[in-house]
Amino acid sequence: MKKLVALLTALIMVLSCTAALAGEIVYVATNPEYPPFESVADDGMTIVGYDVDLFDAIAKKAGFEYEFEPMEFAAVVNAVATKPNTVGLSGISITEERKLSVNFSLPYINAGVAVIVKADSTIATLEDLQGKIIGVQTGTTSDFEAEKITGIDNVARYSTFQFAVNELQGNKIDAVFVDKPVGEAILAQLNDPSLVMLDLEIVADWYGIAINKNDVELQQKIDAAITELQNEGFFEELAVKYFGGGEADAE
Amino acid sequence: MTTDIIISVRDLEKHFDEGKLKALRGVTADIKRGEVVVVIGPSGSGKSTFLRCLNLLETPTKGTVTVEGVNITDPKVNINKHREKMGMVFQHFNLFPHMTILRNMTLAPMKLLKKKKADAEEKAMALLKRVGLADRANAYPSQLSGGQKQRIAIVRALCMEPQVMLFDEPTSALDPEMVGEVLDVMKQLAMEGMTMVVVTHEMGFAREVADRVIFMDEGHIIEEGTPDEIFDHPQQPRTQDFLRKVL
Amino acid sequence: MNAAVESISIFEQWWQNIQPGIQANTLNFWENLYKEIYMNVIQGDRWLQYLRGLGVTLEVSFFSILVGLLLGTILAILRLPQVQNISGKGRGFLPTLGAVIVRGLSKFAGFYINIMRGTPLLLQVLIINFGIFGTVRMDKVIIGVIACGLNSAAYVAEIVRGGIMSVEKGQTEAGRSLGLSGIRTMIYIILPQAAKSALPAMCNEFISLIKETSILSYIALTELTKAGDYIRSRTYSAFTPYIVSGLLYLIVVLTLTWLIGKLERRLRNSDH
Numbered sequence: 122m123k124k125l126v127a128l129l130t131a132l133i134m135v136l137s138c139t140a141a142l143a144g145e146i147v148y149v150a151t152n153p154e155y156p157p158f159e160s161v162a163d164d165g166m167t168i169v170g171y172d173v174d175l176f177d178a179i180a181k182k183a184g185f186e187y188e189f190e191p192m193e194f195a196a197v198v199n200a201v202a203t204k205p206n207t208v209g210l211s212g213i214s215i216t217e218e219r220k221l222s223v224n225f226s227l228p229y230i231n232a233g234v235a236v237i238v239k240a241d242s243t244i245a246t247l248e249d250l251q252g253k254i255i256g257v258q259t260g261t262t263s264d265f266e267a268e269k270i271t272g273i274d275n276v277a278r279y280s281t282f283q284f285a286v287n288e289l290q291g292n293k294i295d296a297v298f299v300d301k302p303v304g305e306a307i308l309a310q311l312n313d314p315s316l317v318m319l320d321l322e323i324v325a326d327w328y329g330i331a332i333n334k335n336d337v338e339l340q341q342k343i344d345a346a347i348t349e350l351q352n353e354g355f356f357e358e359l360a361v362k363y364f365g366g367g368e369a370d371a372e
Numbered sequence: 373m374t375t376d377i378i379i380s381v382r383d384l385e386k387h388f389d390e391g392k393l394k395a396l397r398g399v400t401a402d403i404k405r406g407e408v409v410v411v412i413g414p415s416g417s418g419k420s421t422f423l424r425c426l427n428l429l430e431t432p433t434k435g436t437v438t439v440e441g442v443n444i445t446d447p448k449v450n451i452n453k454h455r456e457k458m459g460m461v462f463q464h465f466n467l468f469p470h471m472t473i474l475r476n477m478t479l480a481p482m483k484l485l486k487k488k489k490a491d492a493e494e495k496a497m498a499l500l501k502r503v504g505l506a507d508r509a510n511a512y513p514s515q516l517s518g519g520q521k522q523r524i525a526i527v528r529a530l531c532m533e534p535q536v537m538l539f540d541e542p543t544s545a546l547d548p549e550m551v552g553e554v555l556d557v558m559k560q561l562a563m564e565g566m567t568m569v570v571v572t573h574e575m576g577f578a579r580e581v582a583d584r585v586i587f588m589d590e591g592h593i594i595e596e597g598t599p600d601e602i603f604d605h606p607q608q609p610r611t612q613d614f615l616r617k618v619l
Numbered sequence: 620m621n622a623a624v625e626s627i628s629i630f631e632q633w634w635q636n637i638q639p640g641i642q643a644n645t646l647n648f649w650e651n652l653y654k655e656i657y658m659n660v661i662q663g664d665r666w667l668q669y670l671r672g673l674g675v676t677l678e679v680s681f682f683s684i685l686v687g688l689l690l691g692t693i694l695a696i697l698r699l700p701q702v703q704n705i706s707g708k709g710r711g712f713l714p715t716l717g718a719v720i721v722r723g724l725s726k727f728a729g730f731y732i733n734i735m736r737g738t739p740l741l742l743q744v745l746i747i748n749f750g751i752f753g754t755v756r757m758d759k760v761i762i763g764v765i766a767c768g769l770n771s772a773a774y775v776a777e778i779v780r781g782g783i784m785s786v787e788k789g790q791t792e793a794g795r796s797l798g799l800s801g802i803r804t805m806i807y808i809i810l811p812q813a814a815k816s817a818l819p820a821m822c823n824e825f826i827s828l829i830k831e832t833s834i835l836s837y838i839a840l841t842e843l844t845k846a847g848d849y850i851r852s853r854t855y856s857a858f859t860p861y862i863v864s865g866l867l868y869l870i871v872v873l874t875l876t877w878l879i880g881k882l883e884r885r886l887r888n889s890d891h
Contacts, residue, residue, distance in 0.1 A: 260851075260852025260853075277839035278849060284749075284837070287749050288749075291755075427796055429792055429795065452795075452798050452800050455795065455797065455798040459797075462796075464787075466787070467793075468793070468794075480799060484797070525793075532797060538796075
């Protein structure tokens with residue numbers, strides 16, 4: 122009898138494990154009020170965005186089904202920490218505090234501030250940027266950070282980051298501060314060898330997928346999928362689609 | 373009276389609207405220095421156009437206008453220089469409304485004759501005294517009566533010390549009671565020996581002051597002669613006809 | 620100095636007084652109004668930002684008006700019928716080649732006016748900044764003056780042309796009969812009278828221009844509108860900074876209207 126119970130338990134465990142990976146559903150906790158990463162589409166039901174596209178690609182690679190569970194952003198990490206087979210996908214910054222309660226996938230996007238300069242620019246460090254004309258989009262984190270570095274009067278504030286980049290191309294300003302994913306998308310789109318992104322950590326802000334600490338196998342699958350997608354250039358495509366302006370949107 | 377010719381007009385034609393309207397159809401005339409010539413004729417006869425061709429306010433279509441030996445219809449001639457010597461008085465006075473009387477009179481002498489302001493003003497004041505308007509020197513044209521305006525227009529032209537004065541119906545726009553004061557100034561000018569060409573309907577003035585009267589109709593000079601000849605013994609039926617109507 | 624310190628401390632005092640209300644979200648209308656004013660005008664000496672923006676707006680407007688007046692008057696003269704159809708024959712000093720050039724310039728003036736009036740100022744500003752001066756590093760004030768001045772010239776040209784045409788033909792004839800050249804007649808006799816009749820329309824154009832300089836915020840010129848934008852991006856107020864900027868525009872425009880009204884009355888008294 123005991124053997125039977127043990128066998129049955131083993132069988133159930135195996136079955137449940139298999140189900141979790143093959144047939145069973147992964148629940149995705151998200152706060153769909155954060156475009157362009159995740160938001161509710163015009164139909165009022167479908168959740169769309171950068172994170173959604175990314176997770177869809179991951180799920181296809183890892184071979185599992187998923188279902189969204191919309192909730193408050195403050196509740197997302199909590200939900201992942203307490204419910205097995207649940208991930209948090211909501212533009213979540215990877216922080217030490219959060220790592221205490223959940224695991225994170227490989228970081229998939231740096232939403233921090235990036236610095237774009239001309240390839241032949243002498244600017245290489247944060248110190249070099251002092252007193253230089255820095256182009257930004259008004260009111261963004263980039264705007265605030267640029268003002269701290271170069272002073273209020275040396276920030277050229279545009280209505281869109283695109284103007285700032287155009288001015289940099291024309292060598293009329295010295296640098297552009299922009300959200301990193303946006304900056305990457307612009308550089309990919311422009312394909313202008315005279316522009317480069319500097320490896321300066323103005324404000325780093327990496328996003329990751331929060332995963333229940335017990336779902337080790339799921340984490341491995343997700344990380345493997347992210348690595349694979351990275352090698353396939355999927356992230357560049359995604360950046361162009363969400364931060365690259367009208368061209369990609371129109372497709 | 374000297375006999376040298378100051379203005380010589382030959383075969384003058386003026387067409388408007390690409391030839392549809394022929395205001396002058398071949399006019400030939402000479403104006404002698406010191407002469408007072410009065411041009412009369414029905415409206416539309418071309419007399420005003422003839423006068424305006426003399427200083428090229430109208431560009432002749434054909435023919436020549438020679439002033440002191442220079443053909444001024446030649447494009448190479450600086451017409452501005454010649455206009456300085458030919459004063460003109462208009463039916464509607466054409467004083468500059470944004471300038472005082474004094475400034476109206478001193479603008480051209482200062483700009484063109486390079487006169488100093490004081491000299492130009494002295495000359496202007498002397499002329500104003502002559503026409504009895506010295507006290508209006510600092511008034512604006514809108515503050516003057518029509519007769520006063522026309523007297524100012526005459527002395528404004530005189531400030532340039534012209535050789536010839538052209539009058540284009542100078543009294544036609546005036547109230548009747550003001551005609552006299554303007555004609556008096558013109559008579560005075562004639563007595564001083566100014567060469568004058570006057571287009572007018574004032575037959576009394578023509579008879580009294582003119583050395584020669586020219587009668588024009590339909591773009592031609594029909595008849596010319598002394599006032600006695602034209603007014604008392606007109607030879608041409610058209611002249612007779614016109615004079616019957618106006619006298 | 621003392622008074623200033625004191626008055627600021629009064630503002631600070633009031634700010635402290637409404638803090639509990641802010642926390643409890645129980646501000647009445649007036650307290651809320653003060654909160655907005657404090658955050659968008661007083662705090663961090665933000666009023667200085669508006670004044671600096673106003674300074675830039677005035678600078679750009681002033682020089683744009685100058686450029687517009689000068690260029691617009693030249694364009695207007697080129698568009699006059701007698702210049703458009705200039706024959707060069709019997710016009711004294713003007714040789715035939717000169718006439719051909721003038722006719723060409725006249726055609727260009729017409730083309731220019733149509734282009735400038737037929738396209739939005741915003742596009743012109745963007746094209747001038749990103750296209751014509753796309754690789755020229757220069758003061759944005761100068762680019763603004765060029766863009767607004769070139770645009771305004773087209774409107775000024777039509778206003779001045781209307782003004783010139785409203786001056787009686789006899790005025791030109793009187794000037795020319797005295798021996799004044801066409802250019803001198805234009806300068807001393809026609810333009811002063813044209814200016815008078817064009818003054819109300821010109822006043823309108825100046826007012827439009829002053830307000831339209833706000834478009835220069837697109838090319839990162841921190842003029843009055845951009846100053847409001849900047850403060851808004853720092854205080855997250857919905858519209859209070861725009862009201863402050865708007866009031867300053869209003870003061871400038873009303874002052875200008877008053878000045879031109881005075882000038883108009885003076886001109887009216889002096890003649891006609």
